[in-house]
Amino acid sequence: MYVDLKPSPSIPLHALDALQDDALLPICVACGTQYPRSHQAVRSSSETRGKSPNASGAGSRDVPECPVCLDPRQYAPASGQQWTTLAELSKDQASGEEKGKGQERKHRLLVDERDERISMIVTEPGFGINQTPILIETADGSYVWDCAAFLSLPLIGHLTSLKRPLKGIAISHPHFFSTSLTWSRALNVPLYLNEDDKEWYQRLGDIRESDPVIWWTGYRELGRGVKVIQCGGHFPGSSVLYWDRLTEPAPPKDDLPTKPTPVSGILFTADTLMVQPTQRGFSFLWSVPNMIPLRPKAILRIYTTLKHLSFDEATSSWPNKWIRPSSSSSSSDSEANDDAKKALEESVILYLAAEGWRLDENGELVELVS
Ligand SMILES: [Zn+2]
Numbered sequence: 001m002y003v004d005l006k007p008s009p010s011i012p013l014h015a016l017d018a019l020q021d022d023a024l025l026p027i028c029v030a031c032g033t034q035y036p037r038s039h040q041a042v043r044s045s046s047e048t049r050g051k052s053p054n055a056s057g058a059g060s061r062d063v064p065e066c067p068v069c070l071d072p073r074q075y076a077p078a079s080g081q082q083w084t085t086l087a088e089l090s091k092d093q094a095s096g097e098e099k100g101k102g103q104e105r106k107h108r109l110l111v112d113e114r115d116e117r118i119s120m121i122v123t124e125p126g127f128g129i130n131q132t133p134i135l136i137e138t139a140d141g142s143y144v145w146d147c148a149a150f151l152s153l154p155l156i157g158h159l160t161s162l163k164r165p166l167k168g169i170a171i172s173h174p175h176f177f178s179t180s181l182t183w184s185r186a187l188n189v190p191l192y193l194n195e196d197d198k199e200w201y202q203r204l205g206d207i208r209e210s211d212p213v214i215w216w217t218g219y220r221e222l223g224r225g226v227k228v229i230q231c232g233g234h235f236p237g238s239s240v241l242y243w244d245r246l247t248e249p250a251p252p253k254d255d256l257p258t259k260p261t262p263v264s265g266i267l268f269t270a271d272t273l274m275v276q277p278t279q280r281g282f283s284f285l286w287s288v289p290n291m292i293p294l295r296p297k298a299i300l301r302i303y304t305t306l307k308h309l310s311f312d313e314a315t316s317s318w319p320n321k322w323i324r325p326s327s328s329s330s331s332s333d334s335e336a337n338d339d340a341k342k343a344l345e346e347s348v349i350l351y352l353a354a355e356g357w358r359l360d361e362n363g364e365l366v367e368l369v370s
Pocket residue numbers: 028029030031032033066067068069070
């Protein structure tokens with residue numbers, strides 16, 4: 001169910017300051033990563049702004065490059081690197097080729113039909129790699145998992161007036177770093193980033209002592225029942241968020257929900273492991289856009305990190321990527337793999353076999369004889 005966010009009557013002053021401070025910082029159009037002011041200075045002096053990258057031919061080299069896009073785990077568009085800003089993103093419509101065609105950019109919440117405590121924060125029209133952060137509202141407080149470049153006043157209004165106040169933003173890996181420092185300042189909440197991906201944080205030099213940026217490794221409890229877990233693979237710090245919904249208190253007897261509330265564990269996987277289009281299995285990719293798989297050891301590490309957790313649902317960081325038990329016992333494909341933990345086990349075996357490996361009885365990798 002989509003919910004439109006209405007203009008909020010009260011936006012905190014510190015949020016307006018944060019937005020204004022960062023309004024003109026350069027943002028890569030292809031991946032949504034925000035850069036410090038120094039990156040912008042290069043662009044201004046190049047006088048390439050407004051020109052089509054193709055029109056300048058070899059001269060397009062003087063447009064600043066985006067290291068995140070130049071890395072093989074992303075891609076620099078064939079048409080050339082383009083830049084925008086938070087100010088441009090919010091005042092005009094879609095950028096790049098879609099400019100002028102689409103509707104004004106806005107946020108909508110895609111509330112999960114099974115568990116209304118989970119909402120995807122959708123940017124429309126999409127931007128970057130269509131990063132879709134997820135809002136998770138636990139009894140103990142709310143969290144935003146992952147980030148996106150666009151930040152609107154209605155979204156700030158919504159996130160600063162939640163019934164369960166926002167307690168933090170946690171990010172799976174560098175492809176979701178986007179404008180997270182602006183988000184953290186505007187929402188005045190801690191920003192959890194994995195230490196092993198620090199070199200990819202493009203605004204490292206902009207982090208002030210007063211910024212509640214928390215660097216972590218291994219795993220980190222964010223609150224009751226909610227933790228981030230480092231799996232590595234796609235990036236050294238690639239992580240998942242685990243929510244053990246069994247830790248949630250029972251609803252008060254005089255205010256029972258109209259339908260059962262899920263109590264099983266759920267994994268928010270980003271692309272540390274990616275829900276396949278069939279929504280029956282996972283892919284383990286080092287580069288998603290270039291379709292380069294992870295090595296067997298990296299797949300095994302993800303598996304050994306997650307196999308002890310109790311969960312039966314999983315979702316990647318884009319809409320409509322779920323593995324979850326069927327909601328209907330009359331489902332005709334009861335043989336289908338709809339348990340996320342079982343899907344993990346089977347996907348690991350399938351992937352390893354495709355790469356020429358299997359697991360022995362001790363869980364060690366054994367090369368298959370071809
Ligand atoms: Zn980029």
